[in-house]
Amino acid sequence: TFSQQIILLKDIFFPFRLGFTVATYPWWTILVSSIICLSTMTGLIWFHQTTDYEVLWAPDNTNALQNKLWIEKNYPKDSRLEYIILEAPNVLTKENIIYLFKIDQKLRNVVSSTYNKTYADLCYRTPQKCVSQSILQIWANKESIPDEDIIMGLDSNTIFKDVTKAWNEG
The missing domain is CATH 1.10.287 (Helix Hairpins)
Structure with missing residues (x-):
């Protein structure tokens, strides 16, 4: 029993x-x-107690965990990405590209009044230049700054050809 x-x-x-x-x-x-x-x-x-959910759920030495560690090393948490989105029926016109170029110039010339820092001081850098993800990079010089002479001389056909070429090159 x-x-x-x-x-x-x-x-x-x-x-x-x-x-x-x-x-x-x-x-x-x-x-x-x-x-x-x-x-x-x-x-x-x-x-050791951890609250990092990737470490808790992913086994050690997985590609996902290695990729996460690489991202944390190369992209610090205090960095931010900012985007400006230009909307128009056709953004690939000379007028819109020039408008975007003028916005880009204004942003590159901004100086922080609090810290006296410029865009070049604060941007995310590869060893020699600021990283920028813009359509204007198609017409940029070696320092990754859009070239004013090239942009002012663009026409709609050239813009379309250059964008298509850049898209195909990946």
Whole structure:
């Protein structure tokens, strides 16, 4: 029966002798119990708690985790991307490209009044130039700055050909 099984388990795990020994030597029991607890607690030295959900859910040494670590190393958390989206029935007209170029020039010439920093001081850089993701990069010089002479000389056919060529080159 169930009660006999409970009594059998009690006799196996908690024999009379154990209770008698604990009652006879209480201070030794406390000391031995404390030593056992303290010795097993030494494992807490290596305990590390993480709240990073990628590390919690992805196994170690996976491509996803390696890619995440690479992104954290190369793109610091304090960086931001900002975009300006130009809307028009056809953005690939000379007027719209010039308008976008003028906005780009104004942004590149902004100086922070608080920190006295320019766009060139704050932009995300490859070793020698600021990174920019703009259609104007099709007509940029070696410093990644759109070339005013080229942009002012564009016509609709040239714009379309240059954009198509850049798109096909990937």
